[in-house]
Amino acid sequence: MATPLVAVEHRTEPQDERTALTKEAFQRDFFNNLFYILGKFPTLATKNDYYQALAFVVRDRMLQRWISTAAAYTKQGSRTVAYFSAEFLMGPHLGNNLVNLGIHDEVRKAVTELGLDFNELLLEEDEPGLGNGGLGRLAACFIESLATLQIPSLGYGIRYEFGIFHQEIVDGWQTERTDKWLRFGNPWEIPRPEWAVHVKLGGYTEPYRDEFYRHRVRWVPDRLVAAVPYDTPILGYHTNTANTLRLWKAEAPESFDFAVFNRGDYYGAVMQKVSSENLSKVLYPNDEQLQGKELRLSQQYFFVSASLQDMFRILKIQKIPVERFHEKFAAQLNDTHPAIAVAELMRLLIDENVVPWEQAWDITRRTFAYTNHTLLPEALECWPLPLFAKLLPRHLEIIFEINARFLDEVRIRFYGDEERIARMSLIDERGERYVRMAHLACVGSHAINGVAELHSELLKQDVLRDFYELWPTRFGNKTNGVTPRRWMALSNPRLTKLVSSHIGDEWITDLSQLRRLEPLAEDAGFRQQWLDVKRACKCDFAAVALKKTGITIDPDSLFDVQVKRIHEYKRQHLNILHVVALYHRLRSNPNVDITPRTFIFGGKAAPGYHIAKLIIKLITSVGDVVNRDPAVRDRLKVVFLPNFNVKNGQRIYPAADLSEQVSTAGKEASGTGNMKFSMNGALTIGTMDGANIEIREEVGAENFFLFGLTTPEVGALKASGYNPANYLDGELKEVVELIRSGFFSRGDAELFRPLIDGLVHHDPYLVFADFDSYSKAQQQVSAAYQDRDHWARMSILNSARSGKFSSDRTIREYCDDIWKAPAVPIRLLTQEDVKV
Ligand code: NBX
Incomplete structure (x- = not known):
């Protein structure tokens, strides 16, 4: 075996020969990948083929960390941060993975020696632009830091087929083109269809008595969408940790669409499939401006429901009872986009796991924390009540119940202050009725923060003043950072x-x-x-x-x-x-x-x-x-x-x-x-x-x-x-x-x-x-x-x-201050360790 090129003091055990960190191995695998994965030989290979061949060289060298990390967390039942974000503006993976693996310069040399322009290959990567700006990029920096600090964590979001639009300037004006980032495939993700879940939408609810004669509520949806997870490894810098970014793709559930509802209606069934896939089709390109579109609320609910169901699946594998959900998971709401999670976790606990309301509420509040990213009034998410009722009838009932109990608490604390009640209600009733997502996020969280000192102060004095007066200790500041x-x-x-x-x-x-x-x-x-x-x-x-x-x-x-x-x-x-x-x-x-x-x-x-x-x-x-x-x-x-x-x-x-x-x-x-x-x-x-x-x-x-x-x-x-x-x-x-x-x-x-x-x-x-x-x-x-x-x-x-x-x-x-999640160092497993 050739001598390793890389100083790898951060690695506790050697990789196998297949993924050795030598120049010879990089070059050998590069051509193997071109041949066996891309089915090309150099004369026909495009620059993008070369980029992908290189990406697979690197991905292979991340898998040992990824598998070892998953194995350690599963075995230890580690406390895990779940970062809920409608946006992850990751940027290109290849360069970052090379840096974090500590093989950037060596791989550059290996590629250059082959007569290829390394920087040009890096530029070939179509970046996953699954975010608008600061909020989405912050999520990307955070999951990288979490991995570097060896904190067990999962990023949960949406695998938009089209990310933020591509901007061109034509005659001095902005024009938009769709961002077809998946056109040539994505070497960094692994689909996990075996962990797909169903997300319900629409329909109505009805009370019933279960086999123990208990009062229950049943949600009868009029649509089901399959959520399929696509996992991307997120490497820590010079550590063995590789955490997961889990993004959901919407698909039509075969059984439901084709067999039950559309028997004989082939065309209708195909249309339903298309409309299911719409849920993860495109990122809304508005920042700081609410659009109030039904599809947007559906997207939010889609990824939140899929993620929470996934967390229940993880609990089950690790044999942790649902009553300890909040001990296993700390979930962070990246702005109000995932705030529907508060009602969804309540629904999953009450309706699907028969946990009593008080206990479910305690678990929910201990699970969530909320980060606010804006003071602009036009950015605060409010959903028209009729739209909400149509899409999420059960959640609206749950929100009404949360609201009733919450306003009782306010009434007692602030005796006779009916104006305050109206201001704080989860439902805006000043004219047309709206659900106020920021209020839902506040009520359902044990910690609320802004993203810089001034911003956090202004939240307390202005936008969330009433909530601050009610629960001053829940408020804090977490000044942003970048990796x-x-x-x-x-x-x-x-x-x-x-x-x-x-x-x-x-x-x-x-x-x-x-x-x-x-x-x-x-x-x-x-x-x-x-x-x-x-x-x-x-x-x-x-x-x-x-x-x-x-x-x-x-x-x-x-x-x-x-x-x-x-x-x-x-x-x-x-x-x-x-x-x-x-x-x-x-x-x-x-x-x-x-x-x-x-x-x-x-x-x-x-x-x-x-x-x-x-x-x-x-x-x-x-x-x-x-x-x-x-x-x-x-x-x-x-x-x-x-x-x-x-x-x-x-x-x-x-x-x-x-x-x-x-x-x-x-x-x-x-x-x-x-x-x-x-x-x-x-x-x-x-x-x-x-x-x-x-x-x-x-x-x-x-x-x-x-x-x-x-x-x-x-x-x-x-x-x-x-x-x-x-x-x-x-x-x-x-x-x-x-x-x-x-x-x-x-x-x-x-x-x-x-x-x-x-x-x-x-x-x-x-x-x-x-x-x-x-x-x-x-x-x-x-x-x-x-x-x-x-x-x-x-x-x-x-x-x-x-x-x-x-x-x-x-x-x-x-x-x-918020997640109480300790680091879990990862020992690399060998292939021997993972044999069945
Ligand atoms: O979040 C930004 C703030 O404007 C920045 O000041 C801050 O540094 C950053 C990270 O905390 N907010 C932001 O980027 N918002 C959005 O992109 C956005 C996207 C969709 C949406 C509303 C806002 N509906």
């Missing part, structure tokens, strides 16, 4: 190498160790190396930008980046107004001395969000003019990078000098992009919002460009009757007039009117009120960037002080 494996080690190998060469590599699992870089900020040689790394990343990104947009950008200009979903509250329009102001300054005084900048934007707008789409059009239109104008002499460039996703993000964060985090104070729950930028050495220009506040606290006010109104100031200004027109003077007025005149729209003065009129007359997110302060902060940025040496110092300190924002820290807090 340094994907967001540094994988995406920024140059920085990783530089950092590790000075402080070793323990920072990858203990990010607080980055603090040891602080003294190096005073070392001129280190600063130069740091700047060299940043410049190389900028050059890489410039090549990407050129390829994707045709725009040439200068790596020595300041890369000023705003990438995130397009939203009025995130204020991409504040940014572009400032770009126009700079342009105006340059045109008015061609000799003005400005710091050359490249403004980079990226992000998707919800397809029905017209103003957001118009903001994209404004950005691309300003870019068209500015990028072509010789008077600007390449001192300003504006790039809109299409289809911002995890893959593109991995190239953008390392290349950024300046991170734009400019939401109206009090609106962005946390942000997580802000953390990725800071870790990779970008400085932030930002408001006192979300986790920006904590980033500034960590990195130091002197290394952060603060601007804008604070949350209380926003409140006061709005209360006093905000009139944006009052701010329309000086440079801002000239900027607005320039856009209004049609200068950026080939003379079409109507094109941007909805956006501009909206700002002048309403401006709900106080763009005008913050413009002056923003513009001044940007001048400080420009001045600071002139002193490259000082900028390097600030950049190093941003990274060195970003340790708090590792999702490992966040997950530890969830484990300690």
Whole structure:
């Protein structure tokens, strides 16, 4: 046997010969896979075939961990975290699995030696974009941290056939194409049809007496859908743990559709099959905006019911009585999307396991905890009662009962306060009746948290104030984090190498160790190396930008980046107004001395969000003019990078000098992009919002460009009757007039009117009120960037002080305070161990 290439001190026992970690074995298996799995030989093989052949090389080397992990948890009946999320924005698996297995560089060498371009193969992976933005990506970071911390856990969600749409820019406008990520197959998942379950929908309920003459309720559905689990292994970094992401695919249950209901009606049966499959067909592309569609509620119930049934199956295998459900499982609700789980667990306990109400309620509350991700009122999920009754008649009854008992408790605590009762009710009865999912989540959970200090405070003072007054001890904060494996080690190998060469590599699992870089900020040689790394990343990104947009950008200009979903509250329009102001300054005084900048934007707008789409059009239109104008002499460039996703993000964060985090104070729950930028050495220009506040606290006010109104100031200004027109003077007025005149729209003065009129007359997110302060902060940025040496110092300190924002820290807090789930180290099994 050839000698192993890899230092594998984290592995407690050797793999077998079949999955050896040698260059020879990698190469041998690569060609075997091409031949035996893909049925190709090199002349006919596509790049995607090569990617898949490599993916299977890696997958084979994960299975020993995966099987050993499952075996250990099953045998020990370990306490398990179940992370319920309608979204998991995983991003490409191959690179991350290579990093976490500790074989990235060795496999790269093996592939390169075969004459193949390793990076090109990695780019072949169609990323699973099963999420909209921050919330879905947070779920992905969390399950990676859970595995790294060796916590038994399952991610439960939906295997959407089409993930978040693919964005193209056509004539400056966003257009959407479906995301066919499964087109060439998915080497990372294993279907488990043997564990499929049935999910009921619709119909009616009826009381009956069982064989012991007990009062029971029967739910007679009018539809059944089969939920088939597809499992993906989630590796911890340099551990033996491989946890599971279990995503449900909807299928038609043969027996039910074909035999019982549609005898003789072949066409009808096929149609029913198609409609069943619709449940996991497509991810709803709206973030922070409720759509109120029946299919969306069906999706939520579908994955929640399947997951809870799966948890009962696991209990049974491990011979744990249902009464101990909450001892086996800690279930986290990622926002209210899975909140129907509260009623579903009650139903499963009461109706299907004959547990008495009080005990079932106790189990349910001890099982669930709820994370809120938004303060925006339009994002709070409320389902019209008739729709709810039609789809989930039994759950509505259960919710009414939960509500009656809950409101009794409120009545006693707050004697005579009928207004409070109406405010807190699970049913909104102010007009048309709605089920309030956030209230259901609160009532059914033993812990409730926000995702940054400010956000958690505002929850208590505002959105969930009544619940806080009733149960203050249930409320807490868990500031978000991101995984340094994907967001540094994988995406920024140059920085990783530089950092590790000075402080070793323990920072990858203990990010607080980055603090040891602080003294190096005073070392001129280190600063130069740091700047060299940043410049190389900028050059890489410039090549990407050129390829994707045709725009040439200068790596020595300041890369000023705003990438995130397009939203009025995130204020991409504040940014572009400032770009126009700079342009105006340059045109008015061609000799003005400005710091050359490249403004980079990226992000998707919800397809029905017209103003957001118009903001994209404004950005691309300003870019068209500015990028072509010789008077600007390449001192300003504006790039809109299409289809911002995890893959593109991995190239953008390392290349950024300046991170734009400019939401109206009090609106962005946390942000997580802000953390990725800071870790990779970008400085932030930002408001006192979300986790920006904590980033500034960590990195130091002197290394952060603060601007804008604070949350209380926003409140006061709005209360006093905000009139944006009052701010329309000086440079801002000239900027607005320039856009209004049609200068950026080939003379079409109507094109941007909805956006501009909206700002002048309403401006709900106080763009005008913050413009002056923003513009001044940007001048400080420009001045600071002139002193490259000082900028390097600030950049190093941003990274060195970003340790708090590792999702490992966040997950530890969830484990300690909410889940009470200890680590379970995994001993690798050999094939001998698993023989029957
Ligand atoms: O969750 C985001 C917040 O806006 C961020 O501030 C925060 O950092 C992040 C993680 O906590 N929320 C978010 O991404 N929401 C959605 O994507 C979303 C998706 C569907 C939906 C509502 C919101 N119906």
